[in-house]
Amino acid sequence: MTKILLTTTSYQDTPGPHHELLDSIGAEIHRERGPLSEDKMLELAGEFDAFLCGDDMITQAVIDKSLPRLKIISKYGIGVDKIDVKYATEKGIPLLFCPGVNHTTVAEHTFALMLSLSRKFVEEVNFVREGNWKRLTGNELMGKKIGVIGLGRIGKEVSTRAKAFSMPVMGYDLYWPEEFANEHEIEKAGSLEDIFTTCDIVSLHTNLTPETENMINAASMATMKKGVMILNCARGELVSTSDMVAALESGQVGGYGTDVLDQEPPPADHPLLTAPNCVITPHIGSRTYESVERQAMMATQNLLNCLKGEKPLAQVNDAPIPEALI
Ligand SMILES: NC(=O)c1ccc[n+]([C@@H]2O[C@H](COP(=O)([O-])OP(=O)(O)OC[C@H]3O[C@@H](n4cnc5c(N)ncnc54)[C@H](O)[C@@H]3O)[C@@H](O)[C@H]2O)c1
Secondary structure (H helix, E strand, O other): OOEEEEOOHHHHHOOOOHHHHHHOOOOEEEEOOOOOOHHHHHHHOOOOOEEEEOOOOEOHHHHHHHOOOOOEEEEOOOOOOOEOHHHHHHOOOOEEOOOOOOHHHHHHHHHHHHHHHHOOHHHHHHHHHOOOOOOOOOOOOOOOOEEEEOOOHHHHHHHHHHHHOOOOEEEEOOOOOHHHHHHHOOEEOOOHHHHHHHOOEEEEOOOOOOOOOOOEOHHHHHOOOOOEEEEEOOOHHHEOHHHHHHHHHHOOEEEEEEOOOOOOOOOOOOHHHHOOOEEEOOOOOOOOHHHHHHHHHHHHHHHHHHHOOOOOOOEOOOOOOOOOOO
16 A cells, blocks of 8 residues: 655644545555654655655765665655755655745744844733733834845745835846836845845745855854844744844844744744844644645645646656556
C-alpha cells in the first residue's frame, strides 16, 4: 500500500475539502506534528512513497535514508529552503510546491505586524486587560516610506496595500517587475543601500538563499534611519538575531515585527522573546482558513497527480514524474 508522511499541522488542524481529497488517494497516511528536525526525519525515513511536508529538514542524509522507496516530495507551501533541492533533483525526486495561493494572506499578516508596532497594539491590549487605562502615543503609517525587499508575489501584495495606506513604496528585487512597478508607482531602488538609507519601514519578502541569509545585520542596520521598523514575514535567517537584539536595545531599530525565527519553535531563552519593541507571531503568516484550504488543496492535488503519473500543478525542479503508483 502507498504510504505518505504528512507533517504539516495547519493542514491537519484546519477543516476543508483537502481531507476528502487526501482520503480519496486510498493511501496509508502517517501523521506527525511538524516541522520535524533532521533527527526525527532520519528516524522516520525509509518507509514512505511520498512526503506531504511543511518546513521539515529534508537533508541529503534524510533523502539517502528515504530511498529507494521515496518517489515524491509535495511541499505544502512555497519556501523550500529546508529541503536539499539539488540533491533531491540528482536523485530524480520531483519536488512539488504551491505558488500563488498564500500571498494575500501573508501580505495581510505583514500589515498586522506593521499596525501592531506603529500603534503599540500588543502593549495597549495587555495594559487594558490588566485594568490599566494607560494611553501611549503611536505613529501614523500615511507618508512613511516602506522599502519592500523582494517584489515577488507577497512583496507585490504588500506594496499595493501600502499604496492604499498612502505610503510611498520603494522596491528592490533581482528581477525588476517593470510593468507592475509602473502601474503602482513603485520607486526602483538601485541597491539595497537605497532602501536601507531612505526608508522608515523595511519589509523582507525574499526567499532564503546564501545571498539573503543575514542580510539584516549590524552593518546594514547601522546605515538605516534611527528608529526604523523592520518586518519579516519571510524567513528568520534573513536577520542576524544577536545584531537585531542589540539594535532594538540601542533604539537604532524602533520595532521588529516578525512571523519567523531562526529557531522554530524558539528555545525559552531565545533573546528576541524578551527584546524591546519586538512583536513575534508563531509562523502563522499563511495560516488563515482561506489560505490553508487553497494551499492544502494544491499540495494534495500536486501529490495526487504525481502518484497517478501525471503532471503536477507546480514543480520546483525538473526531476521526471515517476510511473503511476496508484
Ligand atoms: N510567514 C509565512 O508563513 C510565509 C508564507 C509564505 C512564504 N513565506 C516566505 O516568503 C518568501 C517569499 O514568498 P513569495 O511567494 O513572495 O515568493 P516569490 O518567489 O514570489 O518572491 C520572492 C522574490 O524575492 C526575490 N529575491 C530572491 N533573492 C533576492 C535577492 N538576493 N535580492 C533581492 N530579491 C531577491 C525574487 O526575485 C522574487 O521576486 C518565501 O520564500 C518564503 O520563505 C513565508
